[in-house]
Amino acid sequence: MQNTNPIPERLKAARKKAKITQKDLGVKIGMEPSSASGRMNHYEKGRHVPDISTLKRMAEELGVPLNYFFCEDQLSAELACVIEKMSEEEKKRLLFELARK
Template identity: 70%
Template sequence: MRNNPIPERLKAARTKAGISQRELGVRVGMDESSASGRMNHYEKGRHVPDIDTLRKLAKELGVPLNYFFCEDELSAEIICLLEQLDNKDKKKLLNSLKAGFLTDKL
């Protein structure tokens, strides 16, 4: 993966969603005539979407915003799974992880 993980993450999420660059661009409010080109530039790393556009893309693709910043597949998968939990379950998981780390260090 390059220094900037956004292009690869964006393409992976779009491909998984089964939609074209043009369709995704239009869905997040881009002009129909330029949507495909802009999305292609984002996926190739020629341009970086601003944070508002990235939020719209994340929402449309059903991934958390921080997914785009994961530098490896395992982290990206974990982020997506965590997003499916409600806050109560996230807290339980966090407490379990903390307890496990403390036990392992003793």
């Protein structure tokens, strides 16, 4: 288990997968264009941690669930994304199947 904050790594990975620049992401979530790149860089380097409302806007813009940013390993992060895309019925079936084991 890592003792480091997983947010910077997850943020950078999701942004790169979405093929968006730091500045563009910052602007899309409401940051001033002149400071967006620098602020996003600080988040990705772990110098600053975004507040929860900023993190929610980032998640929405990047198409990942909020809990993706808190996953400590890549497999858990990918699972969070897959589960988010499932219908409620699919989630219930999955939970039911796993509970039976």
